[in-house]
Amino acid sequence: MPNILVFAETRGSALRKVAFEAISAARALVDANGGGQVHALCAVPSGGAALAGQLGQHGADVVVTVEHPGFANFAREAVAATLAARAQGGGYRAVLLGFSAQGRDLAPRVAAKLDAPIATDVTEIRIAVDAVVVKHPVYANKVIATLQLDGPLVVLSTRPGSFAAVEAPRTATVESAAPASDPSGEKVVVKEMQEGGKGKIDLGEAPVIVAGGRGLKAPENFKLVEDLAAAFGNAAVGATRAVTDEGWRPHSDQIGQTGRQVSPQLYVAVGISGAIQHLAGMRSSKTIVAINKDKEAPIFKVADYGIVGDVMEVVPALTQAVREAKAHS
């Protein structure tokens, strides 16, 4: 089995979780196919060698460090060129990246440079004799496609969270390489990075949304919803039309047919009965939790997990529990 080249994604000079996931995926693949090597390539402003330990810990045999001050920001063209140059060097069956913001951008570039077939956002990978077969969720996860990629070298990106980062410790050999193109001569230049997180998270982007309805009884009780959102850390606060009509929350917070249509990973509906207008805006959320005192409320029909009870009691308890859970993770 030939080797697999993995892009070890970093931000600043720190490795990201997707890097370990991709390396573990590659490790498992070569091991299942009669052995081969996992090569990890990282492009950093400096201190690449320091990352080798961590990468080796997860199963990288060789760590290729490419250092240049221009890598302080995302130098997409240079990174893609360097990855492609390394892959072209021969001996690789696949180039693996994480399907992260960087990986989404890099993988097609690398594939185009190598003229290699590509599959992105894959959740399973199998290497057969003459083809690579992957699973890739399509139609917004409503269908799973099995794709076959024909060619001696393929480019794949792995869906974050689909491949567990597991340790397979070894001591990685460190090689260093020069960038294949000048990172300071990019056609696209990063002008600014704006730290998010602290400010308000937009409803459309938030992975978690906590939304409140009329069941909260009074505007001041929205504090409960805000506290729960704060406990999650990455949550935005939404509201039903009844609530925004009452003026308890601004109209921009409204979720539903006449407001925003959202599909976060987790949607917590607090004191929301689940009118058609509201459901139309949040039904496609991945996981839905509902807390409502009326067990007949239609929201329970769409909720994965429901608690029947008084929001004034349940929500503070949940906030506390989430805070504890977060503290342990």
Added chain:
Amino acid sequence: MTTSNVVFLLIVTAGAGFFALNVQRLVRYLRIGLAENRTNEPGVRVKNVLSIGIAQSKIFRDHIAGPMHAAIFWGFIVLTAGTVEILIQGVFSDFSYDAILPEPVYRFYAFSQDGFALLVLGAIGFALYRRLVLHPRRLEGDKLEHTDALIILSLIGGLMLTLLLTNAYAYLAGSTLVGPEKFASRLTAQMLGRSVTSPGYWAGVFWWGHVVILLIFLNYLPYSKHLHVITSLINVFFSNTSGPGQKGVMRPMDLEADVEQFGASDVDHLTWKNLLDGYSCTECGRCTAACPANITGKPLSPRKIVINTRQRLMEKAPLATGDRMEFIHPRLVHGEGGATGAETASQVLGERLLDNYITEEELWACTSCRACVQECPVSIDQLDIINQMRRYLVLSESRFPEEIQPAFESLERNGSPWAFSPADRGRWAEGMDIPTMAEAMERGQRPDILFWVGCMGSFDDRAKKITVAFARILKACGINFAILGQEEHCHGDPARRMGNEYLYQMLAKDTIGTLDRYDVKTIVTSCPHCFHQIGNEFPDFGGNYEVIHHSTFIERLLEQNLVPLQGEDGKRLTVAYHDSCYLGRYNDIYDAPRATLKRALPVVDIVEPKRSRDRGLCCGAGGGRMWMEERQGKRINVERTEELLATGADTIAVACPFCMTMISDGVKAAESDVPVLDIAEVVAGQLVS
């Protein structure tokens, strides 16, 4: 012929000529509107003129202003006979009906003249008192409007006074024509006393005064809102608001037509009938006083819509028709709302009815409840103007509240105004053993009846309970029915009401295709909007079915004792029933839901809210408002729910899934726990289990 006869003839000819010129001008203005045939079914039209026009049936809806106006109106008709006599006298000084009428008829005529003259004077006095002292809210117009009204009232008053005075002096001068039947004239003479000098002279003066006032009055009309004196009967004749045809049916548009624009943004894209409406508006404000949007503080006023239409017509038409009489361009025509009117010709041409006079916000505030149309004493169709303008906004400019775009898109893609999968449409029926048309056909069965469920009834959780309740009743009565299941999709009514005729026609024609494929004859539905659309508007596209609303259908089943009901359970209910606009004002179904409640419930008191039946207040969901934000004023559903709760009822009954949503929300907002039930649920609750 004496000189005075000649002078008279000259004056009358001048006056009548000027009037004729104005009439011809006004008719020419109407022609800038689009053509539309309004002469079908003359029988119905004449009937409307007799009942609404002559018998003043709509005027009497207001118990105070009604009799007053009717007195003036009937007085006018009666006195017109006298006017004719006076005019003939101008040429043949000695003429009198006396000479040509049999004695008793003449005496009755003579009596009626004086009687009505007094009645009119009394009514004028009351009208002045109302305007100057009482100031009712619906008569709040601008200054011009007030002056106009005062001028007209004075002119009419003047006519009556000169009439009486002419007769009185003639009597004093010894005329034999003022018999005892002209009691008021004689009374006036008595008050004047016998001592007046040269009564014959004064009789002549007042006779001339009467003639001159008459001509002034006639020629003043075209410059005033009192043009309605001339146009209202004509308007009633051409109106479709009380038939012929079903009420509230929107006019189909020819979307293939090679026209420069779709819908109306200015007066020349309205029909001549819309423009005649403008001439006919009496500015009584009854429409606006009944408008749910206006009542709750939205910027919409149906009266303003009509007045603005006239204002704009009077401004644009002279230019559009190359009117050389522009010097008499009726500056007197006043407006309503912010727009002051254009000053120069280029400004006039640069402006239009939409935006400059009527704003988008006004148009989108309408719930299409038809209360304005119902109230208008001269059969004006305010809603038609609003609909034409909405069509322009959507079809020509794609301008609408942004929150309705998802509804449009979802209608296109999912066949429902909400983004639900068509595959889930029939889910409510799972486990109920209800066949779809396709299944029934496959088994070689022919269902008698199609149950059209509708989008609310299929997807909204609360409404699904109504659907299930009605289906249970149908099954309990052994009705052979089926549903369309996945093959049902929206008939397009929401799109049509929101001005998107293109999307509507796509959906409607598709629906007709499905219904015809199964050779459907009879349809029952629990949604008044589906009921109205399929029953009344589909015929324009070749879809003819008997459509029955569930309130009527259940009532018939109850009447035939087909529904297996439980007996007395000792509960006494007080129910307030909320009238749905599309059931009531659009289809005159007021009694069936009430009768259903009475028949199904052993002991029930039906109480009526302040506004009910054809005066019922809209729940706020119609006209596509269901999919729009209500950003201004008080919420309509809250206003309505408060009225319903004020009856003290322990249950509120509705017969429409949209009303259900709005009133339930209203009850929640009022923090009340009065249950809101559909009539089908009430009946299903009484089924023997």
Added chain:
Amino acid sequence: MKIAVCLKRTPDSESRFRIAANGAAIDETGLKFDIDDFASYAVEVALQINEKQGPGETVAFAVGPDSVQETLRKAMSMGVDRAIQLKTDATTYDGLAIAKALAAELKAGGFDLILFGKHAFDTSGGVAGTATAELLGVACVTAASKLEIANGKGTARRELEGVAEIDEFSLPAVVTIDEGIARPRYPSLKGIMAAKKKPLETKPAQLGQPRVTVKKMELPPDRPPGRIIGDGVAAVPELVRLLRTEAKVL
């Protein structure tokens, strides 16, 4: 400016999918297709840029069978000036092949800006746009949630995990569009009528032999039915456990 928008025709996202008899495609009966959501954002962005910048041309491209003509017409009803269909027999999952076909056509087009949706709802790959840029050798920003063009330069904002990146780039360029950038306009009937008369050209697509093929399509296991896990505060620990172990969102 001369702007190209590359479109895709995809089924509505609310659709319920079934697998076709061959097991390697979805059953398309009853599905409603429309311009892909992300592509419609791209169209809107293109139209807005040209409206702001004065005279220009917006051209829509789509690779696919004749059914994509409907989608191209839709783009034209929104305001796109003309359209080109690169004809294939079926949709392919080989994003690079699509990019090659597009690049071959776009190369000589003289476009200042080429827009794509971030990815399409059906294949969900997000390959074609960026790969096209690479093949053309022009600048490329993926997943822009804001885009401004001024003085021959572009500025874009990208929402990354927890941070926002502001990029500057030279033209010509390829930009793939993320959601939230602009609400696509609703075509007026006037626009729909006008679109019927706008030019739509059809050319064969230079796809080559696809190297990514669908072997199988399947539906994911059913989402476990919703359940009420308990009453009141007592149910909270169980909820947190489920969120952590089953839903994996904590």
